Amino acid sequence: MSFLRKVLVIDSHTGGEPTRIVVTGGPELGGGSVAERSLRFRDHHDGFRSFVADEPRGSDILVGGLLVPSEDHANACGIIFFNNISTLGMCGHGTIGLMATLAHLGRNGIGAHRIETTVGVVTATWEGNGRSAVRNVHSYRHAENVSVNVEGYGWVTGDVAWGGNWFFLVGEHRETLEVRNSKRLIDVCTRIRDALVASGTTGANGAEIDHIELFSAPADPQNHSRNFVFCPGSAYDRSPCGTGTSAKLACLAASEKWPPGEIWRQESIIGSVFEAHYERDGNGIIPTICGSAYITAETTLLLEDGDPFPAGVPTK
Secondary structure, eight states, rough: OOOOEEEEEEEEEEEEEEEEEEOOOOOOOOOOOOOHHHHHHHOOOHHHHHHHHSBTTTTTTEEEEEOOOSTTTSSSSSEEOOOOBOOOOOOOOHHHHHHHHHHHHHHHOEEEEEEEETTTTEEEEEEEEEEEEOOOOHHHOEEEEEEEEEETTTEEEEEEESSSEEEEOOOSEEEEEEGHHHHHHHHHHHHHHHHHHHHHHSSSGOOOOEEEEEOOOOOSSSSSSEEEEETTSSSSSSSSHHHHHHHHHHHHHHHHHHHHTEEEEEOOOSEEEEEEOOOOEEEEEEEEEEEEEEEEEEEEEEEETOOOOOOOOOOO
């Protein structure tokens, strides 16, 4: 057999949400910051993204990460996150998965490691046994009590917040946050996202709000909240979502409903938990998200000569 491409990846899951880190075989992106290289990756190598993340090698729920060097030698590495439709900003569960991957490869040790992401440098502290604490980027609430008229549903009110991605966070709704209701939740969140677009509601500087986050009381009374996080590409997060938890803490801090340093236990729709806390930072916060990742595969993705779908099979 003749293979046109060989790509080494390490798969893991964080709270049930998969991460696939590309170790070797990725495209050459040149120099510059990770943000600059992420734009080149998005604009000129989308076929590679699809090859890794989309069917038949990937799936809608898979989050990928392209491991790249950082030009700042104070950083352990750079990472470009992506999913089934495009690149992402920061990814909390993915960074926890990255730390487990680096440990699996023998590239990190116990302690703090600086990671350059598309939206800035984060510090991930590897604690061993799969567990990491990720000190995220500056997070903040952009707008409070924003109401949109959702087609076939009615008015919905939520907050707009940044936690490394843009979120619309909704606490008051008519939904039961259980996996058995995932199809309906996806439909409702799709309608909310469409209503945000129709109303012209955005993040700062006109940024698209591409994540919708619904909240309810937790199933486990040891936790503080349960969430359902609808991601770009129309999949939902199995984990409590690191950037979504950061956005949640930013809203709690802005309303003075949760104090700095206190542990917030965020439960996902499947019951996995992130522990989080924050410190104040100007008009927002610096959140820290703690969770565990587990290695699930060490794989070489192959492109055989003659494959009619060399860039995978996009489903969106």
